Every structure is written in structure tokens, then in C-alpha cells.
Amino acid sequence: MDFQIDEDLRAFIDTVRQFRERELMPTEHDFLMKGDWDPQVRMDLEERGRKLGFWALDVPEELGGQGLGELAMCMVAEELYKHPGMFEFGGSPEPSLYMCNDEQKERYLLPVINGERKSAYAFTEPDAGSDLAGLRTRAVRDGDEWVINGRKTFISHVEQADFLILFASTDPSKKARGVTCFLVDKDTPGFELSRPIPTMGDGWTPAELSFSDCRVPDANRVGEVNGAWEIANYQLSHGRLRIAAYQLGIAQRSLDLAIDWAKKRETWGKPIGARQAIQWMLVDSYVELEAARLLVYRAALKTDAGKATRNEAFIAKLYATEMSQRVTDRALQVFGGLGYTLEVPVQSFYRQARLWRIGHGTTEVHRMMIARELLGATASA
Secondary structure, eight states, rough: OOOOOHHEEEEEEEHHHHIIIIIIIHHHHHHHHHSSOOOOHHHHHHHHHHHHTTTTTOOOOOGOOOOHHHHHHHHHHHHHTTTOOOOOSSOOOOOOGGSHHHHIIIIIHHHHHTOOEOOEEEEEEEBBBBBBGGOOOOEEEEEEEEEEEEEEEEEEETTTTEEEEEEEEEEGGGGGGEEEEEEETOOOTTEEEEEEEESSSSOOOOEEEEEEEEEEEGGGGEEEETTTHHHHHHHHHHHHHHHHHHHHHHHHHHHHHHHHHHHEEEEETTGGGGGGHHHHHHHHHHHHHHHHHHHHHHHHHHHHHTTHHHHHHHHHHHHHHHHHHHHHHHHHHGGGGGSSSSSTHHHHHHHHHHTTTTTTSSSHHHHHHHHHHHHGGGGGO
């Protein structure tokens, strides 16, 4: 499929590239040495982006945003993720918040768009990730309140968040169809950030959360009771496609670095790029990256056309994350010992790619879901 990218969109992505090169790249060495952002540095970068017009990019215009479509947002993500810091522009709410009622939008959605509040998405538990039916965190109704007990783990951005988008079981007998979504303010009694979880990746320190008789008003329930399956499906499909787009940036930057190194590094009087072994690693990486880009852009264009893209998101994320892992591994090999050092971002990209093969559903789960699309009930027999 030949994608005709609008010239205005190409020009806009070029301004994003300029922002990355001018604002983000000077921070790269410090980021690689520390393995994370200084919180104030990241906040300052977000604010600089806002002053340049990079804010609420995918928010509908009637809500004060710029109304960019999914293809545009995937291309923005691809460009920004050429820096290892997983940087994103602000003012873009989690998709779940668009399902709030009008009163909730005033308290939660609009403040996120305006940069006044931040959210964290709390889904995963010690015994449940992709399996919505396996959630053990319970919410039991008590009059006009819900009493929540349980634990969440691997939750991102909690320390900076003002509230949580929490998924809890309200009718275990209905399994995945017995889950409800709640908005939980961070200062609610009974909620506790138990501990940060150290990881092997840069720029990502998730947290474990606990809820002990945490009371949340029914006014903070999003959607119908036991109706969160649709909310989670919408949220996760959106996230999977964006994660697939991240891989394009990770892989492209890693490949660019490897190509440049293959031209400069010499052994036995020749650049290593003259060696067939190196050439084939670069060529395989290039071909796989091009294929992944087509899958991501196709899914994004279908989303912009208002078509269902759940399966396309599974396909794009499955292929792109595994592609990114292979490309970063080859790039590290091209660099040799230097690639294993903190001086080169390839090692950081390699570890980040490993995360995305797990987050928002493992590649094994993706294969299972694609098989269901192909085989129907036979896949679950």
C-alpha cells in the first residue's frame, strides 16, 4: 500500500523533529548516565513544547485541542521516541477519560487537557495483566460510595499523578464483564503508593499500589456498573497502536546509528560496512522496519476513517515490538563493545524494546487474540 502523506502533516512532523533535535537531544547524554529524567527537566521540556504549540495535539478542537488524527499522532510518537527518554507532549488525556459524563469531564478531563492535573492508569495486578477476568481488586457498593480493596502493580506515572483511572471487579461471577472503572483522587484515604519498582529499563519506574477500605463516591464511577470491558478495550487498543509507533522511532534511530558507525569503524583496513555480515544485519533491519511502518500507518489510517482497528492494533504491536527488539539487538552487535556502554543510546533502546513486548499485553497474548480473529470459536475450544 502506498501511503500519501499530506504535505502539511509532513511539515508539522518536521517541526517536531526540530524540537527533538534542539530541545531533547542536548539532554541525551545526561539521561543515559542517570537512566532517568530529572523531573523538573521533563516538566520544563513539556512547558517549552507547550509554548511552541505542542500541546493537546490529539484533543478534539471543541475541547480546546488541535484535533490531530491517529496517523499524525503515530508519526509524532515515532519522531519523539528517537530519543531514549520516552518523552511525549502534554495535554493528551488517557482515552478512558473521554467516556466520562459531563460533570466528570469538568473535574478530570478538562483539567488534564489544560495541564492542571495528571492521571495514571491502574489496571495491572500481581495476578492479572491482560486477563481482565482475573482482576482481584474489589469494589463493593455501600450506599452512594464504593469500598475498594486490593493491589495494583507496574503502574506508570503515579508519583506525578493527581488521580487514578482504576479498574476493579464489581461482580466476580461475570468475570471480564463484571469490571467497573473509577476515578480515584490520589489523596483519598485508604489509597497508598506502596513502593516504586526498580526495573532494568531507563526512564520507567512503575509503582505498586494498595487499597484498604478506600471509599470512592459513586459520582466517580465512569460508565455503567460492570461496563468497563468496553472502556478497557478502547483504552488498550489505542495504547497498543501508539506503542507500535514508538517502536518505529526506537528502531529508526538505532538503525541510523548503526549505519553511521558501520561507515566510520574500520577493521583490517576497511570500514565494517564493507563486510557482508554487517550489510545483511543492516538490510534485514531496514526491511523489517519498513514493513512495521506500513502496518502501523495502515492501522492509524483505518482509525482515522472511523473503522474498528482492534485486530490491526494487535498485529501492528506484535510485529513492531518484535521488530524493534531484533533491530536494536543487531545495532548493538554492529557497535560491538561500545554498544554495551552507556555512552551509546542503543543499549537503552534495546532494554526499552524489551519492555514493550510485555506492556499492554504480551506478544503471546497478541498471537492468541489474532488467532481468535482467524479461527473464531475454534481457537478457544
